[in-house]
Amino acid sequence: MDGDLKSYLENVRACRLCAHEMSRAPNPVLQASDTARLLVAGQAPGNLADVTGTPFNDPSGVRLRDWMGVSEDEFYDPSRVAIVPMGFCFPGNDAKGGDRPPMKRCAATWREGLLSKLPNIRVTILIGAYAQKWHLGKRTAGSLTETVKNWKAFTSEQLFTIPHPSWRNTAWLKRNPWFETDVLPEMRRAIRGVLES
Template identity: 75%
Template sequence: MTRAPNPIVQASATARVLVAGQAPGNLADVTRKPFNDPSGVRLRDWMGVTETEFYDPARVALVPMGFCFPGYDAKGGDRPPMKRCAETWRAGLLERLSGVQVMILVGSHAQKWHLGRRAGKSLTETVSNWQAFTSERIFTTPHPSWRNTSWLKRNPWFEADVIPALRHAVRDALDS
């Protein structure tokens, strides 16, 4: 089943926090609300924000690499975001987000686009090198999907070390 393009982006020049994700999922596409699922609950917990704060475009920009739901692959997982979306619109949109103080790069697609050669060979390598980017107020995270629960269990340092620093940076940005 092919769907009509349905871009789902939340952005304002006054946003203090940018969440750069992959692409809207099925539920986001249907409800027109990004991270409107258990992964959004986990992401908001990681950030230490309320649902009201998260969905306030004046405070938080939600700008995925692909603006539309990419569909499912043969195994039932989401396809990767369409590259042409980021190539066509991403840079221009990000230029307009002049108030961003903290950037959260969710998943390898966002990390590779924003970090370029500084991204590691794997998501784990990039996320484990998180402190290399904090001077720029950039945080690297895995996707908060339930599919990554085993990754989180194998990498307890993420919740022990990264999450407290991320929460502190987000709170500082939102309260400034």
């Protein structure tokens, strides 16, 4: 790993900027290497990821890896896959028991600098509205559903827009069967292409 990236990751992992706004001690959860060719850009670590220090270490991660067509070993190999959420720490739960939005300060402070140190990224998976809005800006289509439906507009850039793989989105998946029949095969093909090249 490049020394500059290693130092940057050490600074990210030592970050305490949002400590006063959090119900738990900050625990940035991410993985990155300057050799990674695949970027998984999500929202923020969930409760289990925070406790274990491993991103997507929960049922959402099982579903995500299935969607991606990758094994656990492939997914957790930082030399191949960078996992860089919009917020690096678990933001806590909202009143309904879901995760709160990622802390905005995190992306504002760290994201551009970190992504600039990942020169070999060839395919990016944008999970959920927060990552899609940051990476696509005004090119988002208004709603998450419309942005995901518009996935072909981004494939020339090797960007794939997907919903969060949470069980909370099972109803969305049932209402939008095209996601599994149209988007996932193309995304898996692109992922295999970069992981096997």
